[in-house]
Amino acid sequence: MSRGRPMSAFLSMSAGCLLLPIFPAHASPTPSRGPLAGAALPTSGEVPRPTHIRGWNNNTRRVTPRAEVRDRIRITSGGYATRRTVALLRARSGSTQWTRIWRGRTNAAGRLTLRFTTPDEGNWKYRVRVRATRTAAAKTSKSRRIVVWTPQPSTVPGAPNDPAPPVSTSLVYVTGDIGQCGGEADTAALIDPRTGVLVATGDLAYPNGTSADFANCYDPSYGPFKHVTFPVPGNHEYNSGGAGYFAYFGDRVGTLEQPWYVVEIAQWRVFMLNSNCAQAGGCDVGSAQYTWLATQLSLPQPRCTAAVWHHPRWSSGVHGPDASVTALYELLVTHGTDLLLTGHEHNYERFARLDSAGAPSSSGIREFVVGTGGQALREIPGNAPGSEVRLSDSHGVLLLTLGATDFAWRFAPTEPSAGTDSGFEQCS
Numbered sequence: 001m002s003r004g005r006p007m008s009a010f011l012s013m014s015a016g017c018l019l020l021p022i023f024p025a026h027a028s029p030t031p032s033r034g035p036l037a038g039a040a041l042p043t044s045g046e047v048p049r050p051t052h053i054r055g056w057n058n059n060t061r062r063v064t065p066r067a068e069v070r071d072r073i074r075i076t077s078g079g080y081a082t083r084r085t086v087a088l089l090r091a092r093s094g095s096t097q098w099t100r101i102w103r104g105r106t107n108a109a110g111r112l113t114l115r116f117t118t119p120d121e122g123n124w125k126y127r128v129r130v131r132a133t134r135t136a137a138a139k140t141s142k143s144r145r146i147v148v149w150t151p152q153p154s155t156v157p158g159a160p161n162d163p164a165p166p167v168s169t170s171l172v173y174v175t176g177d178i179g180q181c182g183g184e185a186d187t188a189a190l191i192d193p194r195t196g197v198l199v200a201t202g203d204l205a206y207p208n209g210t211s212a213d214f215a216n217c218y219d220p221s222y223g224p225f226k227h228v229t230f231p232v233p234g235n236h237e238y239n240s241g242g243a244g245y246f247a248y249f250g251d252r253v254g255t256l257e258q259p260w261y262v263v264e265i266a267q268w269r270v271f272m273l274n275s276n277c278a279q280a281g282g283c284d285v286g287s288a289q290y291t292w293l294a295t296q297l298s299l300p301q302p303r304c305t306a307a308v309w310h311h312p313r314w315s316s317g318v319h320g321p322d323a324s325v326t327a328l329y330e331l332l333v334t335h336g337t338d339l340l341l342t343g344h345e346h347n348y349e350r351f352a353r354l355d356s357a358g359a360p361s362s363s364g365i366r367e368f369v370v371g372t373g374g375q376a377l378r379e380i381p382g383n384a385p386g387s388e389v390r391l392s393d394s395h396g397v398l399l400l401t402l403g404a405t406d407f408a409w410r411f412a413p414t415e416p417s418a419g420t421d422s423g424f425e426q427c428s
Helices: 186-189 210-229 243-249 286-298 323-334
Strands: 009-011 020-023 049-052 061-063 068-077 085-092 099-105 111-117 122-130 142-149 170-176 197-200 229-233 260-263 268-272 305-308 341-342 348-354 365-370 389-393 398-402 408-411 421-426
Touching: 049 122, 068 099, 085 111, 186 210, 197 210, 210 229, 210 243, 229 243, 229 268, 323 365, 348 421, 365 389, 365 398
Parallel strands: 061 142, 170 197, 197 229, 268 305, 305 341, 341 365
Antiparallel strands: 009 020, 020 111, 049 068, 068 111, 085 099, 085 122, 122 142, 170 398, 260 268, 348 365, 348 389, 398 408, 408 421
């Protein structure tokens, strides 16, 4: 505690918990301002007036351990400010068990400054709850999400904002349907750019994929991974014509005219394709994208290959299977592709290896649908042929470990009690 700092209350808890000093908004006494201009004082016979919490910041924030967070609030009721009892509540992300970690009172002007230190790890939610009085109703704020990110020992000293390059590119994080300005911070906490790369399966910046959407709803949480991200565009990126997507990632992910590319990850070759067929100039035989892919596949290939696009060829979700990519899928099956990574459906689903007709086949492609990056999840209404695992109870990230002749997978949910999936398989 710094010397000479004014404080009305202080809570000290055991290691890993919050240290919560609360500071009055004014260091010296000020006269009560009474009702705001134009507001009448409530009387005892009136129905309790609605309470308003002003200044509470409910934006998601990603922080390092024991970071200082500050919110200055003001409590009013019907335009009238007075002293109110305020509690600060905390819960683990995904939990409904809220714990009161501090209680205090506003000053006569209804003001209070909250300053707290974050825990050492984990994803947390915070709320402010204002107690009811005889003339004013109770009020609970929206939740503020705090994601505590722990830097690894390999972080470059003296360059905290410049993560070290991955130590191994055999680990691939996969997720999509990400940036809704809120839930994406939870999945971002599962990704470490020093240990692997990120494959983003589209719909990255809601609602329209504009430069502002990328700046406000994607970059705050996923920006630290930009240098190790291999994305494909989703339909939401094309709500604004795709310009925001290409402006953000640059021409290393293709161009508006040729929005596809190929990358080498570990000893795998991965074809980053575009399932927005109308905007990409088509996906059928003879289209520019099909011709490019056919040329690429005619070259000598490694033992293991994969493809990535946004819309699932097979799906049990609300959108169902997408037949517009049939020609691309058939071409990939013919050339022995092992994996297809997709998004679009706001759930997780794993399929058996399926051939061009959707029948189980050891020479078919195993498809993963990973649309669990942050957008609101959806129930899975069906059970498509070949579907082996279906999860919609948690956001999360698929972790792929790519070997020279095989691959392993594990779905990591953000909620500890949610369903998961794992396995191992040889390349075809």
